[in-house]
Amino acid sequence: MKSAASRGFALGIDIGGTFTKLVALSEDHLVLAEGRLPTEAAKGPASLVERAAEACRDLCAASGLEASSARAVGVGVAGLVDATRGILVACPNLPGWENTAVASAFSAAFGCPAVVENDANAFALGEAVLGAGRGCDPVALVTLGTGVGGGVVAGGRILHGRHGYAGEFGHMALTLDQGPRCACGARGCVEAYLRSSHVVALALELAASSTEPPTPALARALAAGEATARTVGEAARAGDPVGLAVFRQLGQYLGIAIANVISAFNPQVVIAGGGVALAGEVLLTVARSTALARVMEPLAADVAILPAALADRGGVLGAGLLALAHES
Amino acid sequence: MKSAASRGFALGIDIGGTFTKLVALSEDHLVLAEGRLPTEAAKGPASLVERAAEACRDLCAASGLEASSARAVGVGVAGLVDATRGILVACPNLPGWENTAVASAFSAAFGCPAVVENDANAFALGEAVLGAGRGCDPVALVTLGTGVGGGVVAGGRILHGRHGYAGEFGHMALTLDQGPRCACGARGCVEAYLRSSHVVALALELAASSTEPPTPALARALAAGEATARTVGEAARAGDPVGLAVFRQLGQYLGIAIANVISAFNPQVVIAGGGVALAGEVLLTVARSTALARVMEPLAADVAILPAALADRGGVLGAGLLALAHES
Numbered sequence: 001m002k003s004a005a006s007r008g009f010a011l012g013i014d015i016g017g018t019f020t021k022l023v024a025l026s027e028d029h030l031v032l033a034e035g036r037l038p039t040e041a042a043k044g045p046a047s048l049v050e051r052a053a054e055a056c057r058d059l060c061a062a063s064g065l066e067a068s069s070a071r072a073v074g075v076g077v078a079g080l081v082d083a084t085r086g087i088l089v090a091c092p093n094l095p096g097w098e099n100t101a102v103a104s105a106f107s108a109a110f111g112c113p114a115v116v117e118n119d120a121n122a123f124a125l126g127e128a129v130l131g132a133g134r135g136c137d138p139v140a141l142v143t144l145g146t147g148v149g150g151g152v153v154a155g156g157r158i159l160h161g162r163h164g165y166a167g168e169f170g171h172m173a174l175t176l177d178q179g180p181r182c183a184c185g186a187r188g189c190v191e192a193y194l195r196s197s198h199v200v201a202l203a204l205e206l207a208a209s210s211t212e213p214p215t216p217a218l219a220r221a222l223a224a225g226e227a228t229a230r231t232v233g234e235a236a237r238a239g240d241p242v243g244l245a246v247f248r249q250l251g252q253y254l255g256i257a258i259a260n261v262i263s264a265f266n267p268q269v270v271i272a273g274g275g276v277a278l279a280g281e282v283l284l285t286v287a288r289s290t291a292l293a294r295v296m297e298p299l300a301a302d303v304a305i306l307p308a309a310l311a312d313r314g315g316v317l318g319a320g321l322l323a324l325a326h327e328s
Numbered sequence: 329m330k331s332a333a334s335r336g337f338a339l340g341i342d343i344g345g346t347f348t349k350l351v352a353l354s355e356d357h358l359v360l361a362e363g364r365l366p367t368e369a370a371k372g373p374a375s376l377v378e379r380a381a382e383a384c385r386d387l388c389a390a391s392g393l394e395a396s397s398a399r400a401v402g403v404g405v406a407g408l409v410d411a412t413r414g415i416l417v418a419c420p421n422l423p424g425w426e427n428t429a430v431a432s433a434f435s436a437a438f439g440c441p442a443v444v445e446n447d448a449n450a451f452a453l454g455e456a457v458l459g460a461g462r463g464c465d466p467v468a469l470v471t472l473g474t475g476v477g478g479g480v481v482a483g484g485r486i487l488h489g490r491h492g493y494a495g496e497f498g499h500m501a502l503t504l505d506q507g508p509r510c511a512c513g514a515r516g517c518v519e520a521y522l523r524s525s526h527v528v529a530l531a532l533e534l535a536a537s538s539t540e541p542p543t544p545a546l547a548r549a550l551a552a553g554e555a556t557a558r559t560v561g562e563a564a565r566a567g568d569p570v571g572l573a574v575f576r577q578l579g580q581y582l583g584i585a586i587a588n589v590i591s592a593f594n595p596q597v598v599i600a601g602g603g604v605a606l607a608g609e610v611l612l613t614v615a616r617s618t619a620l621a622r623v624m625e626p627l628a629a630d631v632a633i634l635p636a637a638l639a640d641r642g643g644v645l646g647a648g649l650l651a652l653a654h655e656s
Contacts, residue, residue, distance in 0.1 A: 080624065080626050080627075082626075089626045090624065090625070090626055137490065138489055138490065154487070154489075159482075159593075160594070161466055161482075161593050161594025161595060162465065162466065162594050162595065162596045162630060162631075163594060163626070163630065164594070165594040165624075165626060165627050166592065166593050166594040167592065168591040168592070168594075168624065168627065169591070169592065171591045171622075171623065171624060172587075172588040172591050172592065173502065173584050173587065173588055173622065174501065174503075174504055175502075175503055175504055176502055176503060176507075176580070176581070176584060177580075177584075179504075184624055186621075186622050252504070252505075253504070256501050256504060256505075259499075259500075259501065260500040260501055260588065260592075261592070263496040263497070263499045263500050264494065264495065264496070264497065264500060264588075264589070264592045264593070265487075265489050265494050265592070266488070266489020266490050266491060266492070266493040266494040266496075267489060267490065268490045293514075294499075294501065294514050295499065296408065296418065296493075296496065296499060296512055297418070298408050298410075298417045298418055298491070298493060299408075299493050299496065302490060302491065303490075
């Protein structure tokens, strides 16, 4: 039996707006080492690449690995990524990082081949291979967080489209030019309804208009401006009437978005991930019934709608898988 | 140089609600023979298979070909097709044909391998290889007719999803449970807005409410209940104010539907085909500007939105291409 140190492995990196996660993944998909560092986006991409390389060296050393012997490094990053050219093209959550040649920067700093993907695409690959999509094909993922994204894995490969921008489910429309304004400028995008800030806005709105008041804990958090999508989700799971009303409404929106993904891709499974989806079955039960009632029966008959299994590790594990696939 | 008779060729068949089209296609994509017969759907699929086989024999004979030496037969049919099993699963426009084993029936009658696809998927392949999508990858098609469908070709292959139902753009939602009722039972589907019967309904509605009356020709057709989507499209192209208002409104709906397809698939080209799309630039100009304003800039920067180049031959040519690909 080989030791961890002599086994082939690859590095996965998931760059988010706040934290950057790191993983060393063996050929047989075992996590050999795992860690994270603050992204500190304002310092720019060159700073992150350098700090991530150092963090990977330390992390590997602590697990008896040489970072320099990694076969490849896979990078997931929040934004539109030109996967062929390895360039981050647009990134509202990483201001000033537009048009960074991410792949070549990581390749130079790590001394091995680098491949870069949109973070939700990497997450979709993670779920397809190691998570809720194991054994299913195709696998579609919708991620609900600060922004709303997605990805599709078919035949074991990320569906890229022309440049790697496929799966931007957050900017599909739910209405004909009505509804809340999205960060992209349009109205009625899936993201405008299902991003974490809208969860809080809806909770405030429903708390003000509901005949049943929220529980004292949620009322306090809302009044203090301290409520987050997670707070509202926890309140809903605990039976808070306002929290439940919020996620019942969001479940309908998510259900229509998922129905559209099913009609477009005929997936075997649609997975909901990201912070907003941590509300769990409170959200997914309504989303599932809405989606399955909307799509044509043969499409509904053979699709599962499931929560992500890898939680916030899906992106970094997917990035590691990307790097392993790059080598093979 | 080989004669047409000794060249390898395949047969393509496109089964619509009214007519079934036939083509014999050479390896190098030349149309060697082409014809059609009435579908007479009420007589059932076995009758059509027999009549189509006879029509193909006659058609081939008239062009110096032996139908029995066709390498394969490709069949496009209006409905949900399980492409792996070769079964027509659901087909609102061919009542009673549900669950027909189309591939095995054609294979037995023609004495060669048969492959079956949703007609819009076949159309998408036709446009990708021989039409408006030549040289582009991926190619997305939206078909607007009695129903609304679609298909995506990526890397030269039809994107199937799990069973072959991918690309059902007609049943993606444009509204949150509002808008006209669709044939599928849901409200607000793309099909409910863009099918040919809704073009006429909208023309009647706008003729009644418009400050500018329709031209006498369109007014007469509407009053006599003789207007079709084609009549309204021709009126719009001739500058009729009601016709123009109809297609400006439909152009916005189509633009949002196309924007959703772009965000989902990142295609290099989106093609609009089918009878309603014959209105041409009157419809497409509005659809194009609506779609490109809605999608994120990097996605908009590199996509063309074009009319179909093969008109109503796209499906049958695509079916012939499918058959040729099946052999290779």
